[in-house]
Amino acid sequence: MKKVITVTLGSSKKDFEFKTRFLGQEFSVQRLGADRDSSKAWELMRRQQANADAIALSDTVDHYHVGLRTVVNKESQRLMQVVTRVPVTTGASLRRLLQVRAVRHVQKELGHYFNNNLVLFLSGMRNYDMAVALSEYTRNLSFADPVFHAGSPLLLTSLEQLEIYAKGKELIPDIVPGEFLKSVLKTVKNKIVANAVARSHVIVGTFREIQAVAAGGNLEGKTLITSAIDDEALAFFTKHKVNLVVDVSPKLFxxxxxxxxxxxxxxxxxxxxxxxxxxxxxxxxxxxxxIKPRLLHPTGHFRNIRRFAFVVHPLSQEYIKKGFPLPKGTPKFIMDKVETLAAYMPPMVYCKMSNIVSPSGAEAEGWLISVGGTPKEMLSHSPEFTYRRLLHAAKIAEGLGAQIMGLGAFTKVVGDAGITVARRASIPITTGNSYSASGALWAAADAMRRMGLVKVDKDSKKVPAKTMVIGATGSIGSVSARLLAMAFDEVVIAGRDMKKLNELRDSILQDTPDAKVISSTDYDSLLGEMDMIVTSTSGAGKKILDITRVKPGCVITDVARPLDLPPSEVAKRPDVLVIESGEIELPTPVKGMKSIGLPKNVIYACLAETIVLALEGRFEVFTIGRDTEWEKVKEIYKLGIKHGMKLAAISGVKGVYTDEDIAKVVSLAKKARLTWKGSSSGSTAKAPVKKAPVKKAPVKKAPVKKAAKKAPAKAVVAPKKPVSKQAPAKKSAGRTIVKKKTAA
Known part of the structure; x- marks a missing residue:
């Protein structure tokens, strides 16, 4: 039978001896504590080597391999040198291998768990190899070695600093960790470590080190990486509400x-x-x-909280007034100056959102980070001006521990729509356009269903209605056009660049050969035929369409931010339903969120995409650029359903539409259609106006001016797509309408 004796500087009250079988041999294992007395430990090791086949030395300062340098602890060396007859070890080699394996195991099993975590090492030199492994997933590493070894008020914040510190380590006298920690706790400097623990997501250290810095609930919800956790240690972690303990020591006995x-x-x-x-x-x-690490859940409930950040910005001067203590009557020339100055302000954290819990059990929390530029200011500068502010925001997000960042409103439109920012940022970026497109069509479909003006034949594959996408060559517009072409009889893709529109049309016809797609740069004459219109432009205040020419009962989904249709335009047509894209309702009551101009617990779809990706643990560049893939639109929709996201009540410029509001629009639309001649003939529409207070007031019909005849539009029929003999397709239709350009 093999005999192994462990001499530890720990308490002798925990001594034990047991027999077991290991690697095909019988073993007797004994523990002998020296009660923090190194002289006693030296004597135990000297005497027990005669009775043992190997001796282990534990609970002492080990030798370190930091970078290319080996740091030898003189006290450990003295204790080990007394053993000359049998092998003696501190377990450094095996510990190093098991630590790295533990990091890899958790990262894989818990799904990118350490990505951009804030990790605090209570001893970086003892755990250097683990720090190197973690650096593959996060750059937010800090080391408390100078505090514990020299009483320094500063932490190290990189592997490079740790390696430099290790070079000068021999100039600092070695102190047994327990004694030193006890003395440090009596000083103000120890608060630095306690505060660092509170800020961190992951703490690495021995049980005694962690126990010494636990204060004021700073371990609650944390992940601890340690070793040899027994029942006493686990009870301590349970008391302090630790979320996860990664024990790199396997429990083999x-x-x-x-x-x-x-x-x-x-x-x-x-x-x-x-x-x-x-x-x-x-x-x-x-x-x-x-051998695998032990994953312990002291509270009995493991919370895998993922973190995100999202960039917001003021859409107009009115938003700036809400964010700053400016008088309501501030003159416009002063507000113009404030708007200009705000664009140069550094990004700042607007608020922190928490308690976002998926039905799957996944949790997310995150920060809204504000940049100061309005769309007007962003357009007045080069894209690089905005890129730098977004990259600054990404740096802030990384420092907070965010694992993915979304771009909101106009920040995802500027320049190349997120491509440059994603390439230069250190954390994954998404514009949220996939969910924005999904939410817009989701809301539009719900609105059309509730209005009931378009009758859908259950046996028909497509909705018998005409749709238009304005800004069709943009990111959200292009994918909206693709999806609408699959579901509706006819789709008009409208924009400013006919070449790009025709390229999009041809691409749509390749995917959907039986679609009827029309390209147009002058689409006002077609507005009167549309049952649904999606506007997704970067007009930023320009007039996008003439709402007086829109068909009564049409559903207009305004996805643009700022809105393409201001309240003054919407008010002209009470017989048209104008909705502000599709907002998303979160699955649980969110905490800490400040107003973003939406009802409580309702967020923009682009923000919802960022949150859904975080909940799913998909820390990747998901949607960037202007060519949004419709496969991703479908995927993010399904992921949203999985994580409990719901379409919020559809709303317009005046707020949420009730059933009564929609019924009123339908009633006015039906009456207006009695005299509607369509905008193709040049007529304009006015919704019937009721004379108060009579419920059924006679409707005054506005005289319809006879429109001047327009020259017929030049139409170019797209060449038919060749049809495969093996899979005959329906005849495709594509037209190009070229007229005088209008702003879009």
């Missing part, structure tokens, strides 16, 4: 033993000193024993 003990057992079984056992040998044994 009924009793918990440290890595140094397991290493000594391996050396005894091989009859070799540690210097003759390679990392490869240890790896083979780890694989043979199928």
């Amino acid at each position: 009924d009793r918990v033993v440290g890595i140094s003990t397991i290493t000594a057992m391996i050396l005894a079984s091989m009859d070799k000193p540690e210097s003759e056992v390679s990392d490869h040998d240890f790896e083979e044994i780890i694989n043979e024993l199928d």
